Amino acid sequence: MKNFDFDLTELCSRGVRGLKPYEPGKPIAELQRELGIRDVIKLASNENPLGPSPKALAAIRNALAGLAAYPDGQAYELRQAIAEKHRIDPRCITLGDGSDQNLEFLARAFLEPGCNAVMSHHAFAVYAIVTQAVGAEIRFAAAHPATHPHMPYGHNPDAMLAAIDKHTRMVCIANPNNPTGTWLDRTSLLHFLEQVPQRVLVVVDEAYIEYVSEPQYPDCSQWLGDFPNLVVTRTFSKAYGLAGLRAGYSLSHRAVAELLNRIRQPFNVNNLAQAGALAALSDTQHLEKTLAVNQAGMRQFEQGLRTLNLSWIPSIGNFLTVDFQRPARAIYEALLREGVIVRPLQNYAMPNHLRITIGLPDQNIRLLQALKKVLAA
Numbered sequence: 001m002k003n004f005d006f007d008l009t010e011l012c013s014r015g016v017r018g019l020k021p022y023e024p025g026k027p028i029a030e031l032q033r034e035l036g037i038r039d040v041i042k043l044a045s046n047e048n049p050l051g052p053s054p055k056a057l058a059a060i061r062n063a064l065a066g067l068a069a070y071p072d073g074q075a076y077e078l079r080q081a082i083a084e085k086h087r088i089d090p091r092c093i094t095l096g097d098g099s100d101q102n103l104e105f106l107a108r109a110f111l112e113p114g115c116n117a118v119m120s121h122h123a124f125a126v127y128a129i130v131t132q133a134v135g136a137e138i139r140f141a142a143a144h145p146a147t148h149p150h151m152p153y154g155h156n157p158d159a160m161l162a163a164i165d166k167h168t169r170m171v172c173i174a175n176p177n178n179p180t181g182t183w184l185d186r187t188s189l190l191h192f193l194e195q196v197p198q199r200v201l202v203v204v205d206e207a208y209i210e211y212v213s214e215p216q217y218p219d220c221s222q223w224l225g226d227f228p229n230l231v232v233t234r235t236f237s238k239a240y241g242l243a244g245l246r247a248g249y250s251l252s253h254r255a256v257a258e259l260l261n262r263i264r265q266p267f268n269v270n271n272l273a274q275a276g277a278l279a280a281l282s283d284t285q286h287l288e289k290t291l292a293v294n295q296a297g298m299r300q301f302e303q304g305l306r307t308l309n310l311s312w313i314p315s316i317g318n319f320l321t322v323d324f325q326r327p328a329r330a331i332y333e334a335l336l337r338e339g340v341i342v343r344p345l346q347n348y349a350m351p352n353h354l355r356i357t358i359g360l361p362d363q364n365i366r367l368l369q370a371l372k373k374v375l376a377a
């Protein structure tokens with residue numbers, strides 16, 4: 001193939017030039033190809049180990065017959081169901097091909113060169129990527145220190161407030177945060193929202209909300225009426241077990257949603273995703289089972305990690321981030337050779353940590369045994 005006789009990156013926008021792409025968890029099939037082993041488990045992407053609701057699967061099978069037709073660009077039924085769930089005007093909803101796309105819509109609609117978005121160190125990586133991609137400045141606020149008694153590495157709302165300046169258009173908060181599992185309680189998040197100027201959007205990413213049982217944890221969707229600059233994102237990828245289907249949404253003031261929907265391609269959420277997400281919403285039984293499996297798995301992990309003398313960041317999600325107190329890359333790689341995929345966190349400036357998704361009981365045992373073997377070696 002003939003090469004360009006100039007530096008191609010000079011043709012692309014400045015934001016893209018400086019972009020470091022997102023590094024997803026290693027797919028099972030990739031490790032199987034690389035190591036030639038068959039029995040691989042993946043506890044690396046916070047997926048639901050039970051899979052999707054059987055009702056969602058049935059609805060998806062049903063929807064296959066309609067694949068020749070374009071999707072409903074308004075996703076009428078799904079939007080109606082989401083509106084009912086949140087008791088909100090359907091016009092406040094923006095549907096995404098996964099909630100990552102909702103984050104991208106927010107960046108594309110509200111950020112540009114010369115302005116900035118504020119986020120915490122160790123926050124979910126997509127916020128920085130979508131900000132950088134449109135050429136806006138990323139302003140990192142210091143996180144709580146590793147020695148913080150309750151929320152090591154967690155978002156520090158005071159530091160985030162202090163980072164806001166006249167060029168700030170957006171603040172991103174993951175509650176709870178991935179990869180730390182830390183969270184902001186009702187009082188501190190409410191106080192934060194009251195302090196942020198109305199011209200700054202506050203995006204609260206609630207990707208893991210279904211897993212949370214802490215009484216002081218706030219469901220921010222209930223505050224949308226009080227703060228016109230509040231945007232809440234939700235996803236079907238985590239507790240609903242539909243990460244491969246790609247469906248998520250944001251809830252916001254109608255005027256914000258109107259702007260976001262201007263850049264949304266009309267068919268961004270496909271027929272199967274609309275049908276599957278709709279059915280998943282109504283299957284509370286599967287959701288309850290999911291939460292029970294996660295709670296039991298969390299206890300199993302904590303007990304196992306304690307036995308191994310390891311420490312971790314307390315998490316309210318479906319994952320735990322373990323602190324090995326030395327560079328963890330070699331442990332990650334040794335676990336791969338045991339057929340267990342977890343998530344290294346160098347990209348989050350946490351090179352001594354690995355993030356592990358809570359799995360089914362036997363998967364958790366397998367991980368703990370592999371960890372024991374690897375650490376003894």
Ligand SMILES: *Cc1c(COP(=O)(O)O)cnc(C)c1O
Nearest residue numbers: 098099100124178207235237248
């Ligand atoms: C997984 C995750 C998401 C969303 O993923 P989608 O599959 O794009 O909906 C969003 N935010 C956080 C913090 C996540 O961990």
